[in-house]
Amino acid sequence: MALNVVLIGPPGAGKGTQAERLAARLNVPRISTGDLLREAVAQGTPLGGLVRAVMARGELVGDDLMIEVVRERLERPDAAPGFVLDGFPRTVGQAEALEGLLAGRGPLTVVEIRVPEAEIIRRLGARVVCRACGLNATPDEAASGRCGRCGGGLGQRADDSAGVVRERLRVFARDTQPLVEFYRGRSLHREVEGTGTPDEVYAALERTVTEAGR
Numbered sequence: 228m229a230l231n232v233v234l235i236g237p238p239g240a241g242k243g244t245q246a247e248r249l250a251a252r253l254n255v256p257r258i259s260t261g262d263l264l265r266e267a268v269a270q271g272t273p274l275g276g277l278v279r280a281v282m283a284r285g286e287l288v289g290d291d292l293m294i295e296v297v298r299e300r301l302e303r304p305d306a307a308p309g310f311v312l313d314g315f316p317r318t319v320g321q322a323e324a325l326e327g328l329l330a331g332r333g334p335l336t337v338v339e340i341r342v343p344e345a346e347i348i349r350r351l352g353a354r355v356v357c358r359a360c361g362l363n364a365t366p367d368e369a370a371s372g373r374c375g376r377c378g379g380g381l382g383q384r385a386d387d388s389a390g391v392v393r394e395r396l397r398v399f400a401r402d403t404q405p406l407v408e409f410y411r412g413r414s415l416h417r418e419v420e421g422t423g424t425p426d427e428v429y430a431a432l433e434r435t436v437t438e439a440g441r
């Protein structure tokens with residue numbers, strides 16, 4: 228079974244939820260760059276100070292800083308057996324750096340969750356998230372209006388309106404397509420259809436990761 232896993236896929240593919248579930252199954256940490264950056268800033272580490280300065284200027288965290296944040300995270304003991312990375316690498320530069328970071332570890336498996344563009348637009352348009360913790364709401368939670376994790380109120384994401392969704396897709400295609408091309412055609416690359424229910428997608432993901440490590 229593969230234990231060093233990268234999930235890539237478009238916004239709205241349910242990557243975060245799938246990464247969480249897969250990590251629990253493999254008994255390795257899920258490493259989300261969004262969480263890592265928030266944590267670094269909150270803890271006030273030297274690296275967090277750099278991240279905070281970049282964000283305060285309204286800029287995106289660049290490759291070098293992001294790679295450094297991930298490098299520190301992968302060095303923690305809980306990530307020694309493996310990890311599920313979600314949100315990194317996002318660029319070819321980061322992917323190349325990741326290969327260096329993984330020197331001496333087991334092989335890497337990159338799973339691409341594929342969802343047609345029309346389906347992504349439909350999903351993002353309908354997405355409801357917790358206003359307190361940011362978790363995507365399940366249909367049951369959406370009906371109850373309360374987050375199942377923290378009890379917070381739910382609402383539509385501010386960046387999910389149709390125009391913003393198309394812009395995010397455009398940015399995703401521009402930035403991530405080269406990354407996908409970088410991995411496609413290599414033996415570490417796998418594909419999972421992301422169009423089924425979350426349970427169906429997860430089952431395919433787990434099967435793929437199990438087979439990848441053999």
Ligand SMILES: [Zn+2]
Pocket residue numbers: 357358359360361362374375376377378379
């Ligand atoms: Zn919540």
